[in-house]
Amino acid sequence: MDQFVFAAEVVLNGLMTGVMYALVALGFVLIFKASGVFNYAQGVLALFAAMTLVSIQNGQVPFAHLINAALGTQIHHFGWTVPAALAIALTALVMVGLAFLIEKLVLQHLVGQEPIILFMATIGLAYFLEGLGDVMWGADIKTLDVGLPQGISDGIEAATAQWFGYGFFIDRLDLWATLIAVLLVAALVAFAQYTKQGRAMRAVADDHQAALSVGISLRFIWVMVWSIAGFVALVAGIMWGTKSGVQFSLSLIALKALPVLMLGGFTSIPGAIVGGLIIGVGEKLFEFTIGPMVGGATETWFAYVLALIFLVFRPQGLFGERIIERV
Amino acid sequence: MKLTFPALVAAAVMAAGPVLADLVVPNLSYRTGPYGANGTQYADGFNDYFTLLNERDGGIGGQIVQVPECETAYNTEKGVECYEATKDTGALIYNPLSTGITYQLIPKVAVDKKVLYTPGYGRTSAKNGRVFEWVFNAPANYWDGASVAVKYLLDQNEGSLEGKTIALVYHNSAYGKEPIRTLQELGEKHGFSLTELPVEAPGQEQKSQWLQIRREQPDYVIMYGWGVMNQVAIQEAANIRFPMENFIGIWWAGSEIDVQPAGAAADGYKSLTFNGVGMDYPLYDDLQTHVIDPGKASQGGQHVGSAVYSRGMYAAVVIAEAIRTAQEMAGTAEITPEQLRDGFENLSITPERLEEIGLPDFGPEIAMSCENHGGSGMARLQQWDATAGQWTLITEFTEPDQEVLSALIEEDSAAYAAEAGITPRDC
Numbered sequence: 001m002d003q004f005v006f007a008a009e010v011v012l013n014g015l016m017t018g019v020m021y022a023l024v025a026l027g028f029v030l031i032f033k034a035s036g037v038f039n040y041a042q043g044v045l046a047l048f049a050a051m052t053l054v055s056i057q058n059g060q061v062p063f064a065h066l067i068n069a070a071l072g073t074q075i076h077h078f079g080w081t082v083p084a085a086l087a088i089a090l091t092a093l094v095m096v097g098l099a100f101l102i103e104k105l106v107l108q109h110l111v112g113q114e115p116i117i118l119f120m121a122t123i124g125l126a127y128f129l130e131g132l133g134d135v136m137w138g139a140d141i142k143t144l145d146v147g148l149p150q151g152i153s154d155g156i157e158a159a160t161a162q163w164f165g166y167g168f169f170i171d172r173l174d175l176w177a178t179l180i181a182v183l184l185v186a187a188l189v190a191f192a193q194y195t196k197q198g199r200a201m202r203a204v205a206d207d208h209q210a211a212l213s214v215g216i217s218l219r220f221i222w223v224m225v226w227s228i229a230g231f232v233a234l235v236a237g238i239m240w241g242t243k244s245g246v247q248f249s250l251s252l253i254a255l256k257a258l259p260v261l262m263l264g265g266f267t268s269i270p271g272a273i274v275g276g277l278i279i280g281v282g283e284k285l286f287e288f289t290i291g292p293m294v295g296g297a298t299e300t301w302f303a304y305v306l307a308l309i310f311l312v313f314r315p316q317g318l319f320g321e322r323i324i325e326r327v
Numbered sequence: 328m329k330l331t332f333p334a335l336v337a338a339a340v341m342a343a344g345p346v347l348a349d350l351v352v353p354n355l356s357y358r359t360g361p362y363g364a365n366g367t368q369y370a371d372g373f374n375d376y377f378t379l380l381n382e383r384d385g386g387i388g389g390q391i392v393q394v395p396e397c398e399t400a401y402n403t404e405k406g407v408e409c410y411e412a413t414k415d416t417g418a419l420i421y422n423p424l425s426t427g428i429t430y431q432l433i434p435k436v437a438v439d440k441k442v443l444y445t446p447g448y449g450r451t452s453a454k455n456g457r458v459f460e461w462v463f464n465a466p467a468n469y470w471d472g473a474s475v476a477v478k479y480l481l482d483q484n485e486g487s488l489e490g491k492t493i494a495l496v497y498h499n500s501a502y503g504k505e506p507i508r509t510l511q512e513l514g515e516k517h518g519f520s521l522t523e524l525p526v527e528a529p530g531q532e533q534k535s536q537w538l539q540i541r542r543e544q545p546d547y548v549i550m551y552g553w554g555v556m557n558q559v560a561i562q563e564a565a566n567i568r569f570p571m572e573n574f575i576g577i578w579w580a581g582s583e584i585d586v587q588p589a590g591a592a593a594d595g596y597k598s599l600t601f602n603g604v605g606m607d608y609p610l611y612d613d614l615q616t617h618v619i620d621p622g623k624a625s626q627g628g629q630h631v632g633s634a635v636y637s638r639g640m641y642a643a644v645v646i647a648e649a650i651r652t653a654q655e656m657a658g659t660a661e662i663t664p665e666q667l668r669d670g671f672e673n674l675s676i677t678p679e680r681l682e683e684i685g686l687p688d689f690g691p692e693i694a695m696s697c698e699n700h701g702g703s704g705m706a707r708l709q710q711w712d713a714t715a716g717q718w719t720l721i722t723e724f725t726e727p728d729q730e731v732l733s734a735l736i737e738e739d740s741a742a743y744a745a746e747a748g749i750t751p752r753d754c
Contacts, residue, residue, distance in 0.1 A: 006542055013534050068627060139363045141584040151566045169541055171566055243562050245588030249361045249529045249555035287535040297499045297525035299535060
C-alpha cells in the first residue's frame, strides 16, 4: 500500500515536472511550425529573457562593465526597482525587439536556404546571445522573485494525508506553472484559430509559397512567431529561474525539451504538452521503481530512451504531421 | 627584411607572453558556461592577491608574478588545451579548479615537471607525495571534508551516530563520487547508514531525489554539489521543509550564490570551509589601497570578500608562500618548477605567518613534506544567516579521522602507482 501511495505522489510530481518541460518545448514548436526551423537558441532565449527580466526589476545598468571600463566610472544600478508586472511587460518588449533584430539581421538573409542552414544560424545565435547576456547583465547568479509562491502545498498535503495516511508533496510553484501553461496554451490556440495574424501564421506553416501568393508577409510572420516564442521563453525562464536563480544553466533546460519534442511531435502545441507529461511521469516513475536497482540518476537518459521507443512506432511523434512523400 | 608567417607568429607570441624572468602562474579560469558564476569569483580572488603582491611589494622576492588567464569553461578538453598552450611560457604551477581537468593533468605534469595545486578538489589520494610527486592538495581534500562533517555530527550527537541515517546528495561525476567510499567506511565505524542520491549534471531537476528524502526522512543530508545543483538542492530542501541545520554541504556548496536564490528559506544551512569568511581581516585594507582603489581589481572588485573569492585568494596565498619558501631554499628569486615543488614540500604556514600576511585564523596551519602533500586536512563549518546575508563560522578547525583516511589514501595511491607504472619515491 505504501509503495502505491508513494508511486501516486511520484506520478503527480512527474506530471507537474512535465508541464515545466512542456513550457520549454512550446517555444520550439511555435518556431518549427511556422518556419520549419529547429531553433537551437530556444533555451538561450529563456536565459536571456530571465536575465533581462531580473535585471530590469533590480534596476541594473546594461553593459555596466563595458561602460565602467571605458569611462572609469563605477555605475552598476540606476537606484530604482521596477514592479514585477511592469518588468515582465518591458522584458516582453525587449523580446519583440530581439525578434525583429533576429529577422532583420539573420533570417532575412537566409530566405530560401535549406533548413540545415537555418538550424546552423540558430546555433550561432545561441552562442551570440549567451555572450551578449553575459556582457549586458554579468555572469552572476540573480535571484528572481516575481511573487510566485514556492514550497509544499499545505492544502494538498493535509487532504492526501486524510485520504491515504500520507501527505503528498506538491510544490506550489509547480501548481502555478500548470495554471500558467494551461492559460498559455489556450491563448496560443485561440490566437492561431480566431485572429487574422494567427490564421496567417497557420497559412505560412502549411505552405510558404501559397501564403506569399495571397499577400501574407513572411517577414511579419517570422517576427511575430519569434516574438511569441520569446514570450514563451520568458515564461519558461521565470518558472525555472524562480527555483534555481537566473544563471547560465537555464539555457540547458532545452535539453529537457528535446525528448518532449521527439515524443510529442515538432509541430503540435498539444503534442508539446502531452509529450511533456509523458516524459515527466515516465522518467520519475522509472527513477522511483528501477533507479534504486541501477544506482539512480536515470532520468536524463531514460527520457531519451522513452522518446526513442515512441519514435519507433510513430516517427513523426504522437501529434506530429504524418510525413507523406510521393515518388 | 622579409618576415615569414611563422616568424611573425613567434614574434607575436613572444610579445604577448610573459617576460621569461617573471614568475608565471597561469590562471586556468572559467568565467563562462554553467559554472561561470563560481569560476569568476574564484578567478577574481586568485588574480587580486597576486596583483596586491605586485603593486605593494613589487612581486615575490622582487620578481613580478604574471597571471595569464585562459578560459576553460569548466570543460576538460579546453582545460587541457589551456595547459598545453601555456606550459612553455615559463609556467610554474597550475590550479584549474576542476577535478575533471585535474585528472587529465596529473600524468602530464609528471612528464612536463610542473606543479599542480588543487586545494580542496582533484584527486584525493594525491596527498601521498611518494606517488604524486608534482601534485599538492592542501589544506584539505574531499575525504577530509566528509570526515570533518561526520565528526561534527558526532559532536552534535554526543559522540554516537548509531542508528542514524545520512543521505549523500552528490553531483554524478568523478568529483561527486569522491566521498562515497569514505562515508561508507565511516558508516561502518560509527554505525550510521548511508543513502546515496546521485544528481545528473547540471542538476536543474532534482524532484526525485528530494521526494525520496521526504519519504525516507534521513537524519542528515550531506551534499557534494557544484553550480546550479546547489541552488536547486537548497530550494528543494526548503520546499520539503527539511531542517536546514541538518543539511551540510561540502565547501563547493558553501558560497553566497548557493543560498541567496532560496532567500530566507536557506537560513541555517551549513557548509564546510577551509578558509575564512567575510572581510574582517587586515589584508583587505591593503587590498583596498593597492588594488581596488586604483581600479586594478579583477572585474572591478565586485566579488571581493565573497566565500568563493576568498577561496581563490587563499589558493594564491598558499602558492605565494610556496614560491617564497622555494626562493629562500634555492637562494634565487628566479625559481624553476622543480624548486617550487621543493618549496611546497617544505611549506609551513603557521598561525603567526597568517597573521603577518593579514589573514589571522583565515586557514588551518599547513605543514607539508615530501610524503604529505595534503597538509592536515583540517576544515571547519560555517552557517548561513539569511537575515544578515552572511556566513558565520560555527566551529574551530577540526582534524579529520586520519585512522580511516590514511588507509584509504594508501590504497588508492598504490592502485594509481600500479596503473601508471610509478615506483613510489623514498621520502
